[in-house]
Amino acid sequence: MSKNIKLRKGLDIKLVGKAEARLEVAPMAKSYAVSPLDYENVTPKLLVKVGDKVEVGSALFFDKNNPRILFTSPVSGVVSAINRGEKRKLLNVAVEPDQAQQVKEIKVVNPAKAERSEIVEMLLESGLWTRIVERPYGIVANPDATPKAIFVSAFDSAPLAPDYNFVLKEEKANVEAGLALLARLTNGKVHLSARKGAEGYMESIKGVEYRTFEGKHPVGNVGVQIHHIDRIAKGDIVWTVNIQDVAIMGRFVNTGKLDMSKIIAVAGSEAQKPCYKRIISGAAVESIVGKVSESVRIISGDVLTGVTTAADGYIAAQANMITLIPEGNVYELLGWAMPRTHRFSVSRAYFSWLSPGKEYKLDTNLNGGERPFVVTGLYEEYLPMDIYVSYLLKAILVKDLDKMENLGLYEVLPEDLALCEFVDPSKIEMQQIVRDGINLMIKES
Amino acid sequence: MGLRNFVDKIKPTFSKGGKLSFLHSTFEGFETFLFVPNTTTKKGAHIRDCNDIKRVMIVVVLALIPALLFGMWNIGYFAGKTGLSAFWFGFLEVLPMIIVSYVVGLSIEFAFAQKRGHEINEGFLVTGLLIPMIMPIGVPLWIVGLSTAFAVIIGKEVFGGTGMNVFNPALLARAFAFFAYTPHMSGEKVWYAVDGVSGATALDYMGQPGATMEGFSACDAFLGTIPGCVGETSTLAILLGAALLLFTGVASWRIMLSVFLGGLAFGYLFDITGWTEYPAYYHLLVGGFAFGAVFMATDPVTSAQTNTGKWIYGFMVGALAVCVRVMNPAYPEGMMLAILFMNALAPLIDYFVVERNVARRKRLIKNVK
Numbered sequence: 055m056s057k058n059i060k061l062r063k064g065l066d067i068k069l070v071g072k073a074e075a076r077l078e079v080a081p082m083a084k085s086y087a088v089s090p091l092d093y094e095n096v097t098p099k100l101l102v103k104v105g106d107k108v109e110v111g112s113a114l115f116f117d118k119n120n121p122r123i124l125f126t127s128p129v130s131g132v133v134s135a136i137n138r139g140e141k142r143k144l145l146n147v148a149v150e151p152d153q154a155q156q157v158k159e160i161k162v163v164n165p166a167k168a169e170r171s172e173i174v175e176m177l178l179e180s181g182l183w184t185r186i187v188e189r190p191y192g193i194v195a196n197p198d199a200t201p202k203a204i205f206v207s208a209f210d211s212a213p214l215a216p217d218y219n220f221v222l223k224e225e226k227a228n229v230e231a232g233l234a235l236l237a238r239l240t241n242g243k244v245h246l247s248a249r250k251g252a253e254g255y256m257e258s259i260k261g262v263e264y265r266t267f268e269g270k271h272p273v274g275n276v277g278v279q280i281h282h283i284d285r286i287a288k289g290d291i292v293w294t295v296n297i298q299d300v301a302i303m304g305r306f307v308n309t310g311k312l313d314m315s316k317i318i319a320v321a322g323s324e325a326q327k328p329c330y331k332r333i334i335s336g337a338a339v340e341s342i343v344g345k346v347s348e349s350v351r352i353i354s355g356d357v358l359t360g361v362t363t364a365a366d367g368y369i370a371a372q373a374n375m376i377t378l379i380p381e382g383n384v385y386e387l388l389g390w391a392m393p394r395t396h397r398f399s400v401s402r403a404y405f406s407w408l409s410p411g412k413e414y415k416l417d418t419n420l421n422g423g424e425r426p427f428v429v430t431g432l433y434e435e436y437l438p439m440d441i442y443v444s445y446l447l448k449a450i451l452v453k454d455l456d457k458m459e460n461l462g463l464y465e466v467l468p469e470d471l472a473l474c475e476f477v478d479p480s481k482i483e484m485q486q487i488v489r490d491g492i493n494l495m496i497k498e499s
Numbered sequence: 500m501g502l503r504n505f506v507d508k509i510k511p512t513f514s515k516g517g518k519l520s521f522l523h524s525t526f527e528g529f530e531t532f533l534f535v536p537n538t539t540t541k542k543g544a545h546i547r548d549c550n551d552i553k554r555v556m557i558v559v560v561l562a563l564i565p566a567l568l569f570g571m572w573n574i575g576y577f578a579g580k581t582g583l584s585a586f587w588f589g590f591l592e593v594l595p596m597i598i599v600s601y602v603v604g605l606s607i608e609f610a611f612a613q614k615r616g617h618e619i620n621e622g623f624l625v626t627g628l629l630i631p632m633i634m635p636i637g638v639p640l641w642i643v644g645l646s647t648a649f650a651v652i653i654g655k656e657v658f659g660g661t662g663m664n665v666f667n668p669a670l671l672a673r674a675f676a677f678f679a680y681t682p683h684m685s686g687e688k689v690w691y692a693v694d695g696v697s698g699a700t701a702l703d704y705m706g707q708p709g710a711t712m713e714g715f716s717a718c719d720a721f722l723g724t725i726p727g728c729v730g731e732t733s734t735l736a737i738l739l740g741a742a743l744l745l746f747t748g749v750a751s752w753r754i755m756l757s758v759f760l761g762g763l764a765f766g767y768l769f770d771i772t773g774w775t776e777y778p779a780y781y782h783l784l785v786g787g788f789a790f791g792a793v794f795m796a797t798d799p800v801t802s803a804q805t806n807t808g809k810w811i812y813g814f815m816v817g818a819l820a821v822c823v824r825v826m827n828p829a830y831p832e833g834m835m836l837a838i839l840f841m842n843a844l845a846p847l848i849d850y851f852v853v854e855r856n857v858a859r860r861k862r863l864i865k866n867v868k
Contacts (some may be wrong), residue, residue: 061565066544213546240684287863351545358544379546384538385503389535390553396547403558403747404549418539422551423531423618426662429555430804431751440860442805445853469545475543479550480662 056257058250059282061269063438065400065473067213069357070103070415071370071378075220082151083341085138086129087368089146093184094355094489095193095496106133111158111180111312114147122197126181128314128335130156138478140459146368162310170347173238175305180312184371185299186239189277189292189491190464201293202399203242203284208256209249210299211274212356216319218297219254220330225301226255231389232304233262247279269438277470281439286465298374316374318342322357323415324350324378338368342376349421351418353377358472359485382419390422397421400436400477425480434473439465443474447484450491455498457490467492470498506530528619538560556621557760558749562740563628563794567593569736570729574636577726593729596631603647604630611656622668622800623651629669629794631786632730633835634676642680646672661723666842667801670791677835686840720784731790734783740792750797753806754813758792759783761817768823782821791834792817796841803845805852812848816841 090098097118102108108131123375127149134150154448155449160179174197177183186195195201209218222229237244243263250268257264264322265283272278278295286292298316306312313334320343321328335341339352340432346365353360354370357377361370369376386392398406406412411470433443439460449457468485473485512519513526530536532553540547574592575585586717604627612619629645650672655664719725723733730737744750766779782788796816803812816837823833830836 069546082718149636150734167725285860285863338825351539353545357546360545362545377545383537385534385537387502387534388532390550390551391557394549399548399550401548401550401554401748403554403749416546418545419535419547420538420540421535421547421549422553423536423538425552425618425620426660428552428622428662428799430799430802431753431806432748434806440856442853444804460860461853462856462860472544476546477548477550479548479552479555481547481551 056264056266056498058266058268059279060250061278061436061438062268062271063265063281064211064272065436065477066211066270066410067357067398067476068413069213069379069414070323070413071321071325071328072214072413073216073321073325073328073330073375075217077317077332078329079329080333080337083334083337084129084264085134085148085150085338085368086131086336087146087148087338088125088127088336088371089123089368090115090117090144092144092371093194094191095493096123096125096322100126100136100147102133102136102147104133104136107131108133109156109158110314111160112288113181114149115144117161117194120194120196122178123183123194124178125184126158130154134478148368157311157313160312162307165231165238165307168238170238173235180306182299182303182306182312185295185302189280189286189288189294189296189467191496192467193496196291196292199291201242201291202238204236204240204244204295205276205280205283206236206244206246206262206295206297206300207274207276207279208246208254209252209274210356210374211271212358213271214319214321214328214375214377215274215356216317216330217252219252221298221317221319221374222254222301225305228257228301228304228308229297230259230301230304232295232300233259233309235303235307236293236300240293245279245283246317247276247283249274259443272438272470272473275470277465277467278438281465288459288464290464296374297373299372318369318373319375321375322353322376322378324380333369335371336368338366339363339376340365342369343378346378349381350378352383353379357416358476359469380415380417382417382421384419386419386443393399399468401479420481422479422481424482427482429478432477432479433471436477437471439470441465443471443484447482447487450487450494455495458495463488463491463495503534506533515693522615524617524619525609528609528612553621555749556624558743558747559625559794560628562743562749563625563632563730565736565739566730566733566790567628567632569723569733570632570731572729573723573732574621574729576724589729592636593631595640596634596638596729597628598616599643600647602646604651607648607651607656611660615660617660622655622661626650626668629730630672633669633728633790635728638676642676643664646676646679649675651727652681660866661663662800664800665846666839667795667798670795670839670842673835674839693777717781717784720781727785728787730789732796734789736794737789744793744797750793751799751802751809753809754797754802754816755792757810757813758796758817761814762788762792762818762821763817764814765818765821770822774825782824786824787834788817788820791820791838794837795834801842801845803848803852808845808848808852812841812845817846836860 090096098115099118100115101113108127110130112127115125117123129151131149131151136149137145139145184194188195246262247265267273317330317332352363354363354373407454446461468488471484511517534740571589572586574589580588604623608623626702650668654671658664721734745752762782765778766782769775770779803809819837
């Protein structure tokens, strides 16, 4: 009898443009890029220059804070550009792929037999280490640390999120190998959580602490799951890995070759044909979505936590979907006084409650101006954790480190407060506030 | 859209570098009133709920309308008129108070927003209507204006504006008028102001030792055909507003319910111990109890913010209001003082609730070691 945890709080935002269960293979992109900005708190130091030849798995740069952490190329080819922003800040390293797709020779060890340190070295060298996220803070895991447990969520509950049962249909052996590999990295357990009613093959996987969750978004957020399985206390370190990245790690071990291809969902009301696409990590978005009008926002990730990506940009390393929604840069006459049946609200001051099954086509308009904290008790309804949201945010705003710690900053990442940010009538930038708080914590510790 | 073109045309004049740039906040206030701005999300969630503070405030204003309309009619009714003419009579009594309250309050709000370079906050849309509704009829307009100014400046702006205030601004206006100009606010003088009609309110009776409630039936008090401030007399009209606030989730049902529970519990206590000679539910029907419970105690900024805190806060508001009414003959109405006092205590209640959350988190560390 497997364990099930039911969460009452949360919200499923129903949007137009869910990806059909149909797989297309995206053409090879003109270029691929690796960006240090996809990771928190990484200070990049370049290892290549324009014109260098690289293979799949060749290191492009490393993190100055921890030189063992390498960021590697997802394709083989030639470094075509090193893009920098203001103050010469490194934006990304772009690689133009070649036909051959040479894979770098990396010594692959058998996770069942090898020493833990050998496994760590293998992951570091391949660059797959960067896919391990450490909490608190949501940073790339520290290779010198040993986490008390590793958590993997086998589903994503965000709006229009990919269905991993479809994405990983053919990858069962790789998922198993990946989880077995992770089990060697911790002295504690590897927790695997599936959605109740959509367990797929996850429930048959051995060697993990298996559980199901049911409820509304953010039930699929690994941070929320950790809170209900084994909360993070001060001094704890836990790691999390996205389920598709687990499969990529398993594939690496099983085949002995690094292969950074993955399946993403292309969704949203502005997607021509919402479906799944096989791509290689870091692909130029143009190769995935084609030409997109300027009035459309391209998001690497989901509508709540993803990052805005330029039409000539690249999909973020962690993204398992691209969402296309209309920009909302238009004025609306007396909008706040109108019935606004085409827009969605959790408040019964509007009329979304009359049509609970309706799928909405929402744009990027802020729908109001930023105001101080006014409403109370609302945010807590959308965060299934024992945390007082507005008290935590105010502690961050006044930079009170003790309070941040006491009120639960170790337990959350910005993504966990995304729904609170969505429903907030005061339009407060909560995810940014949490990120600022975390960065302050890192700086002071 | 012609209006939009016009706004776009005059916008540069009010923007930075324009001739009237010192009126920037005022212009923006009117512009965002007319049009939801074209601002898009820059960071964080890309889509947002279409609810905003303007909508929240407008729902509260709507919820106040039944009590306001009834209050207008009631004034005429007590001046001896009937039907529409009673309403018209009351309308003419109340309208100047509303105008004074809005003009004085909004001018100060705009001036402060201008000075700080902030956007105009919508909170005063509610406060500005609440103030005339909790003032006695016939109170001189200069008192309305002065207390509004006091409430907005001392009650709100010195703390940093909307969202930062400790006390409910509308109640602060009433408290200011009450203590600074007592003869105009309570006692027998109040009702002389309306066309020679005089009479003490039900509360004045209740304040007297051994009072019975003869002359004021519970039915009258529930429907509202009793003397009192504009908004407070009809429990029925107030409950209509409460229904809207609760249905839309704008006001906290925890606070509303617990205020009534607190009032009933203490009213009952006084009744069985022989302090009072009328049933406990009278407290809920007369005076400003219902109005305070529905519209004042639930102000999210000045009430307790945690769910547990809301229960405690609400219960104590109700209990204190009844205590002041029964035990202190000097102040027949206890609701105003009870809410203001609990406004001051709310952060303390929340502090203890939040500390329990912190303690739970700290216990995790011990379990690990």
